[in-house]
Amino acid sequence: MIDIDKWKEIINTLKQNKVRTFFTAFGVFWGIFMLIIMLGSGKGLKNAVFQNMGDFATNSCFMWTQQTSVPYKGFPRGRFFRFNNGDTEALIEKIPELKDLSPRLQGWGGDGANNAVRNEKTGAFTIFGDYPAWNKIDPIKMTSGRYINDLDIKNNRKVVVIGKRVVEVLFETDENPLDQYIKINGVYFKVVGVFKSKKNGQQAEREEQNIHMPFTTLQKIYNFGEDVGWYAMTAQDNIPVDIVETKAKEILKTRHSIAPEDDRAIGGFNVSKEFKKMRGLFAGINGLIWIVGIGTLLAGVIGVSNIMLVIIKERTKEIGIQRALGATPFKVIWQIINESVFLTSIAGSIGLVVGFWLIELINYGLESSGGSSEMFKNPEVDFKIAVSALIILIISGIFAGLIPAKRAVSIKPIDALRSE
């Protein structure tokens, strides 16, 4: 049952001691507020960094050719070699753990020399030859049209999927680029799709300057013959990409007469390993936030208990008077604990709300200014964590009040009355 009378008494006491009420409340408010802000900022940093990776498949690896470093089967060291379409078929056939395999080639241009033309407009872009699988490994967001499909590959269609920036350079603002033609290195291609990046910042800018065309088309147009530039591959779910990587290297070495112990012939990059490192880094940052957060919380609690000590000391005489008038020790302790819990919960809740509000405000500010920064994005706080922090603080508030209150009633009423 709610004892209205008791609460009136508590509110009255707090109201009539505004300064000490304010300072107690502020300590608690600050502890919770700082914790929320820190947790939110940590999450914001993490979100931003992971956003930089877009939806990149983390269980993936890359492979490219380098020079051999061991003489083998009559071949000297220092030999150059190239992957080819036969390798692609062999990899798909022999590695059941393989999920997506994307052979890639890059066309010329894009490093300053204009390679794309439409009417009077020209631009320099990076041109990739891709299989449909590439969009599963490093996905982009199609804003209109479609990505390269299997028929494009099969029929060597002269179609391209272009980035947002490419559209901005080659087309008028009110033009629909779909089904229009652009000339790349002297050959006309039909635009079948427009995309924007899922990443942010510079990475997104770079990605949106890409032009993707069917892998087979690029092989023919740029006279690559059967050559494959490099491979990107992902492993089946729940299978580490390391297994696929090892198997693929074995197969490729056999097919190109490379010594099994030659580790330099095939270059590679394992995304899952890098991703693990990054996750480790953020686990570290998170740990740090918790250490600092708990420290802040502890400081808040110590602050409360300090203020409670002072309050009780200050109130010893008042407590003495109350006891002379017939207040039982339990009643005195209960009253003090009620006051302290009431105060900490109110102040803590305000800290919680203001903290969340500020985080939301920052979020809103970032979004409306369009500045989804590379270092900070979507700060957020796990509500459960915040509420448990508040509960911890309230419980600490009880103990902070309990200890001095108990001491206050343990001395004889007459001594309490005499104290000044």
Add this chain to the structure above:
Amino acid sequence: MIHLSNIHKSYVTGANKLHVLKGIDLIIEQGELVSIMGSSGSGKSTLLNILGILDDYDNGLYKLHNTEMNNLSEKKAAYYRNNMIGFVFQSFNLISFKNAMENVALPLYYQGVNRKKRNKIALEYLDRMGIKDWAEHLPSEMSGGQKQRVAIARALITNPKVILADEPTGALDSQTSLEVMDLFREINKSGITMIIVTHEKDISERTDRVIRLRDGIIENGQYN
């Protein structure tokens, strides 16, 4: 009503032991108006504190209203203080952040009387003390005489058996002191036992019986 026999009390501070009360035997009947006199250090305040169960004693027997007041739990002590005893102090001991009415009503709060009812009763008592108009004022806004009237109203509100006053006029001018003594006399007429500790002769002269303490024993306890 009050029955003391062979009460001893010592204060221990470090290695020193100060024997304050050295065997007090005293009987005070219901409805008496008694003053306890003595020079400072004679033990009169200590005696009053023991009577008020604010302090404990080492040896002897104390019966208040036929109940033995020995080895009481703090909860029991609080109950007796609340129901049987009213206190009036030299320094008033009002709670500074509560107004006069709330101060007077406080003992009823510990009895679980609801706010509205206890404030109404408090107003009646303030009216009896002639300071009803000051009910909403804080103690800091009142004169010493007014504060002591508030304290007396507070002591009376639970309708106690005995009122213990520790130098009630010590902080008041002589005119106000006389007024307060008249109040005490009036209260005493309603049947409440009054015990007043004082060192002022003209205060003790206005009581029916003077108990003189010297060095922890009762020197003289005759009726005026």
